[in-house]
Amino acid sequence: QVQLQESGPGLVKPSQTLSLTCTVSGGSINSGSHYWSWIRQPAGKGLEWIGRISSSGSADYNPSLKSRVTISVDMSKNQFSLKLSSVTAADTAVYYCARVVAAAGMDVWGEGTTVTVSS
Amino acid sequence: EIVLTQSPGTLSLSPGERATLSCRATQSISRNYLAWYQHKPGQAPRLLIYGASIRATGIPDRFSGSGSGTDFSLTISRLEPEDFAVYYCQQYVTSLYTFGQGTKLEIK
Numbered sequence: 001q002v003q004l005q006e007s008g009p010g011l012v013k014p015s016q017t018l019s020l021t022c023t024v025s026g027g028s029i030n031s032g033s034h035y036w037s038w039i040r041q042p043a044g045k046g047l048e049w050i051g052r053i054s055s056s057g058s059a060d061y062n063p064s065l066k067s068r069v070t071i072s073v074d075m076s077k078n079q080f081s082l083k084l085s086s087v088t089a090a091d092t093a094v095y096y097c098a099r100v101v102a103a104a105g106m107d108v109w110g111e112g113t114t115v116t117v118s119s
Numbered sequence: 120e121i122v123l124t125q126s127p128g129t130l131s132l133s134p135g136e137r138a139t140l141s142c143r144a145t146q147s148i149s150r151n152y153l154a155w156y157q158h159k160p161g162q163a164p165r166l167l168i169y170g171a172s173i174r175a176t177g178i179p180d181r182f183s184g185s186g187s188g189t190d191f192s193l194t195i196s197r198l199e200p201e202d203f204a205v206y207y208c209q210q211y212v213t214s215l216y217t218f219g220q221g222t223k224l225e226i227k
Contacts, residue, residue: 109165
């Protein structure tokens with residue numbers, strides 16, 4: 001049974017880079033039929049898709065965040081990562097990682113991690 | 120970008136009642152690449168429906184999805200106490216996924 005777990009700093013200073021990692025257990029990240037995605041939810045707001053990456057390293061991003069986002073994959077560690085640069089208070093949110101099954105949506109999610117942007 | 124609009128924003132119902140949630144897209148979603156998620160506070164979202172009408176593994180049959188093109192709906196036939204949550208639709212037909220803004224299903 002595949003499980004995902006987010007990790008990273010819970011507090012980031014304004015203008016710095018937010019870095020999170022999602023560790024995949026119970027299965028291989030090197031699957032041609034899956035994408036790996038990041039989603040966030042600011043307090044009191046809805047879900048916002050950040051981006052996705054394939055096991056081959058091909059990534060797609062939300063146009064509203066594209067200039068600041070990088071998603072990468074590390075096969076050797078069975079992990080994928082999110083970097084969001086030049087953060088502001090508006091980037092304060094719960095960040096989730098998820099597995100995307102082609103044609104079937106996001107079927108496995110991490111429990112989420114709260115990131116606060118504050119000095 | 121495909122924009123998804125969910126209605127109503129909040130739905131107040133009692134256990135045992137039927138709930139119908141709507142999701143409308145700004146352009147046709149081909150192959151019915153539309154999913155529904157349930158989200159409770161402090162928990163990860165849970166995939167309920169994909170392909171507009173296919174229940175995900177372990178989802179009770181009181182949950183059903185329907186629709187095509189630009190109009191989709193999620194129906195909960197008889198509400199159980201654990202069904203009160205926020206529900207999101209999401210399209211994955213393009214490489215730029217989008218979510219609806221959510222419908223909060225609350226106890227009346």
